[in-house]
Amino acid sequence: MGLLGNLFGGGPKVTPSPVRTMAAFSDLVVKSDIPVIVDVWSESCAPCKKLVPVLVNVATKHDGRVRVVEINTDAEPALLSRLKVRATPTLIMFERGKEVGRMSGFRPEGWFDEMIDAEFPES
Template sequence: MIRIEGVDAVTDADFDGEVLKAALPVLVEFTADWCPPCRQLAPVLAAVAEEEAGRLKVVQIDVDSNPEITGRYGVLAMPTLIVFHGGEPVKSMVGARPKRKLSQELEDVI
């Protein structure tokens, strides 16, 4: 998994506690080492994590190492971004996108 500054990694084991029980909305990137668009998205997620600190938590989960959560949310393409709020998925996006577009897409959920 591509490590992104300011973005924590979650696993099948700690997903519910870190994401579903979080006080803030959480943007989860479902990612994989072999995914070129995931690498393109890394600096975008780092910037969003920094700019929205205190309003949005950003985490990533490796789909190859964490099949339970990946399957639970029906993730088939990488990168998939899902925003969770109050323990429920409230928005889903597939594919890399520029920061401006991602910020616009997040406006209604944070």
């Protein structure tokens, strides 16, 4: 985002961190000291593409409170097997390295805001 975006409230955006290996999954999700939303997506998935700007906004709005990471289904089959992902998009919520929620399909930004406020209240 350029100067005009920053001047008019656009500000810098936080993008979801890509997870491409089991080691990255461990570092970014399992060892995370904040809750993590894992977005599992594929190139051919229309709802996945629709979810991209939503998750960028969620990651930006809740930066430091919740981390958003993404896993491309083509990139790491071992991760998909470990997570038992069967459809895209799949969103998996982790807290303290443990899965605490899972859903498939598109959700609007407001859904994420409400879920984060309810499940991961600010300390």
